[in-house]
Amino acid sequence: MRLLQLQGAGSFSLIEFQGNNIPPYAILSHTWGPSNEEVTYQDLLSGTGKEKKGYCKLTFCRQQAAKDGIDYFWVDTSCINKHSSAELSEAINSMFRWYHKAVKCYVFLSDVSTAASARSSVTFPKSRWFTRGWTLQELLAPTYVEFFSREGDLLGDKHSRVQEISEITNIATGALEGRAMSRFCVEERMSWASRRETTREEDKAYSLLGIFGIFMSPIYGEGEENAFKRLQKKIFRGPSLCCNQTSSSTPVGIYHSSNRKSG
Numbered sequence: 001m002r003l004l005q006l007q008g009a010g011s012f013s014l015i016e017f018q019g020n021n022i023p024p025y026a027i028l029s030h031t032w033g034p035s036n037e038e039v040t041y042q043d044l045l046s047g048t049g050k051e052k053k054g055y056c057k058l059t060f061c062r063q064q065a066a067k068d069g070i071d072y073f074w075v076d077t078s079c080i081n082k083h084s085s086a087e088l089s090e091a092i093n094s095m096f097r098w099y100h101k102a103v104k105c106y107v108f109l110s111d112v113s114t115a116a117s118a119r120s121s122v123t124f125p126k127s128r129w130f131t132r133g134w135t136l137q138e139l140l141a142p143t144y145v146e147f148f149s150r151e152g153d154l155l156g157d158k159h160s161r162v163q164e165i166s167e168i169t170n171i172a173t174g175a176l177e178g179r180a181m182s183r184f185c186v187e188e189r190m191s192w193a194s195r196r197e198t199t200r201e202e203d204k205a206y207s208l209l210g211i212f213g214i215f216m217s218p219i220y221g222e223g224e225e226n227a228f229k230r231l232q233k234k235i236f237r238g239p240s241l242c243c244n245q246t247s248s249s250t251p252v253g254i255y256h257s258s259n260r261k262s263g
Contacts, residue, residue, distance in 0.1 A: 002079045003072040012062050021143040025064040025072040027102035029138035031128050038077040057108055060152050064106050089217050094208020105145045125168045133198035133207040164192035181211050202227040
């Protein structure tokens with residue numbers, strides 16, 4: 001796992017850790033802007049990331065981690081070398097665990113403002129963050145989640161806003177409060193993702209791997225339907241079933257029927 005370590009004068013550096021020898025860290029959850037605005041791993045290596053609009057997210061995460069006395073933090077755009085297919089596959093399959101093990105998860109809501117003069121802001125329940133596929137596991141996996149406006153102002157945490165978040169997402173409060181994912185049947189877990197979107201169609205399936213405790217290599221280009229078929233086979237081969245779920249109910253069918261209901 002690659003982390004960003006706090007340095008003096010507001011800077012940070014990339015540090016790689018192997019195995020279980022990983023120090024306490026904070027982790028960022030956010031929605032991506034245009035890809036050319038996000039700070040990549042290559043940008044950090046070349047020292048060119050500061051000119052990008054997305055650099056403010058790294059600055060925010062560094063400052064918040066420092067306030068909380070946490071020396072390391074993780075940001076997906078910068079800590080994963082997406083030019084390596086092997087590393088990307090490992091990251092996709094490790095993401096739920098990485099978020100779960102974080103000391104704190106900082107949710108940066110770039111479309112929510114606390115400034116009185118803001119014209120382009122939306123309210124907390126209407127944030128785009130609640131509509132994206134990857135942010136589902138980023139909400140569920142961490143024990144402690146804090147929400148921040150784009151100015152870096154604290155808006156509350158998952159515990160204090162649990163009822164509101166449950167109403168926004170249609171996720172049971174028990175799941176938001178840390179009950180094991182295996183306690184919720186396949187259909188219910190699929191329904192949590194039914195209204196969420198991803199930039200790449202296959203990610204609708206890949207973003208659910210941790211929620212079902214599944215390991216599956218991503219194959220970009222296979223399409224959403226094939227990705228869900230592979231996910232289905234993995235789910236019914238493993239211990240993910242519960243409630244009254246049987247192998248006759250397919251996650252592919254569940255997912256798409258839920259999408260039709262949501263319009």
